[in-house]
Amino acid sequence: MTAIKSLTLKNFRLYESLNASFSPLINIILGNNAQGKTSLLEAIHALALTKSHKTASDRELISHHQPFSTVKGTFANENKETVLEMILSKEGKKVRHNQIEYKRLSDYVGIVNIVMFAPEDLNLIKGGPSERRRFMDMEIGQLNRHYVYHLNQYKRLLKERNEQLKTMQRKRIKSDPLLDILSEQLVHYSVRIMRDRAGFIETLAQKVASIYQVLSNEPTAIEIHYNPSSKGDMLKALKNKQAYDLMTGSTSIGPHRDDCGFYYGDIPVMKVASQGQIRTLALSLKLAVVDMIKEHKKNAPIVLLDDVFSELDASRQKNLLNKFDKASQIFITSTSLDTMHLESLKDYKVFEVTAGKIEGVKTHGSTL
Ligand SMILES: Nc1ncnc2c1ncn2[C@@H]1O[C@H](COP(=O)(O)OP(=O)(O)OP(=O)(O)O)[C@@H](O)[C@H]1O
Ligand SMILES: [Mg+2]
Numbered sequence: 001m002t003a004i005k006s007l008t009l010k011n012f013r014l015y016e017s018l019n020a021s022f023s024p025l026i027n028i029i030l031g032n033n034a035q036g037k038t039s040l041l042e043a044i045h046a047l048a049l050t051k052s053h054k055t056a057s058d059r060e061l062i063s064h065h066q067p068f069s070t071v072k073g074t075f076a077n078e079n080k081e082t083v084l085e086m087i088l089s090k091e092g093k094k095v096r097h098n099q100i101e102y103k104r105l106s107d108y109v110g111i112v113n114i115v116m117f118a119p120e121d122l123n124l125i126k127g128g129p130s131e132r133r134r135f136m137d138m139e140i141g142q143l144n145r146h147y148v149y150h151l152n153q154y155k156r157l158l159k160e161r162n163e164q165l166k167t168m169q170r171k172r173i174k175s176d177p178l179l180d181i182l183s184e185q186l187v188h189y190s191v192r193i194m195r196d197r198a199g200f201i202e203t204l205a206q207k208v209a210s211i212y213q214v215l216s217n218e219p220t221a222i223e224i225h226y227n228p229s230s231k232g233d234m235l236k237a238l239k240n241k242q243a244y245d246l247m248t249g250s251t252s253i254g255p256h257r258d259d260c261g262f263y264y265g266d267i268p269v270m271k272v273a274s275q276g277q278i279r280t281l282a283l284s285l286k287l288a289v290v291d292m293i294k295e296h297k298k299n300a301p302i303v304l305l306d307d308v309f310s311e312l313d314a315s316r317q318k319n320l321l322n323k324f325d326k327a328s329q330i331f332i333t334s335t336s337l338d339t340m341h342l343e344s345l346k347d348y349k350v351f352e353v354t355a356g357k358i359e360g361v362k363t364h365g366s367t368l
């Protein structure tokens with residue numbers, strides 16, 4: 001099991017500077033609204049996965065009016081220590097693993113695995129396709145570093161192809177060998193990305209079906225389908241769309257337009273599900289990812305529970321913690337201890353955060 005032992009923040013969101021040492025078991029981040037609970041979890045997420053769970057913009061993570069931000073964490077896995085460091089600035093993002101800078105993010109993502117449960121998870125079901133692509137990319141990325149590399153190459157080529165389409169539009173050219181080369185290269189990476197997404201969704205679907213049934217006590221089985229934007233020969237499909245793409249100056253098919261969907265049989269979940277069912281499905285998705293990481297990496301991820309725990313009643317809180325079975329280090333945010341049922345917990349550490357500072361730390365139990 002990998003656990004974060006300590007975290008140092010400089011100019012990250014509302015944290016001007018922070019030093020914290022965590023329990024290898026359960027950490028409770030307590031505080032009123034807007035005091036920095038989510039930001040603390042977001043920092044751990046971003047440090048391990050190089051991205052926030054809620055924004056695509058790294059600039060948002062840097063404190064207002066500051067030129068850069070650093071996040072540094074020391075992790076322990078059995079007796080081995082690992083130090084990760086991320087520096088964000090206007091020039092971009094740098095990551096270091098045990099003081100060595102990694103030029104390729106794909107070699108860095110997945111050294112430490114994280115699964116975050118957050119209110120935004122509901123958007124995986126309620127929101128648009130980009131939310132689901134983000135989810136697929138984040139989770140497949142931490143399972144498979146080749147995926148991150150393929151995706152980054154794809155994004156670069158897509159940008160180039162779109163620029164080429166615009167250039168051709170301006171010059172009123174209908175065909176160009178450079179466009180053909182870019183299309184071929186784009187297909188090369190698309191095939192790999194789509195293959196990995198299909199495989200991920202297949203395993204995810206199996207796990208979610210059984211987790212959802214247990215959590216909901218419903219006999220109905222949830223299905224998840226991967227819906228790629230094109231099937232069959234993609235190079236041919238790109239050719240067929242070329243006139244249209246030249247008109248719009250953008251690429252109309254490819255992994256950047258993929259989606260996946262949730263169904264009860266043939267019926268899309270969103271058409272019939274209650275709020276509670278949507279919440280249960282979102283929870284099932286993340287629990288399935290925890291399982292996949294455990295199986296694939298032979299190591300449990302760090303679990304971050306942002307605002308999803310204190311909403312549950314006592315027995316559901318207990319069931320959720322039992323799911324992680326002491327195999328994972330857990331972070332839980334809450335505005336009050338009153339809504340948390342901690343009776344059955346032996347060891348945990350409570351951090352009180354106020355305005356981007358840790359004002360109080362209390363340890364409960366013996367093994368900390
Ligand atoms: N880049 C930034 N620079 C400075 N402050 C920021 C930045 N980004 C966000 N904040 C501030 O951080 C605060 C939000 O912190 P956070 O979301 O961590 O709170 P929280 O404790 O999780 O609150 P809640 O209980 O409402 O979820 C807000 O007041 C916001 O204005
Ligand atoms: Mg919050």
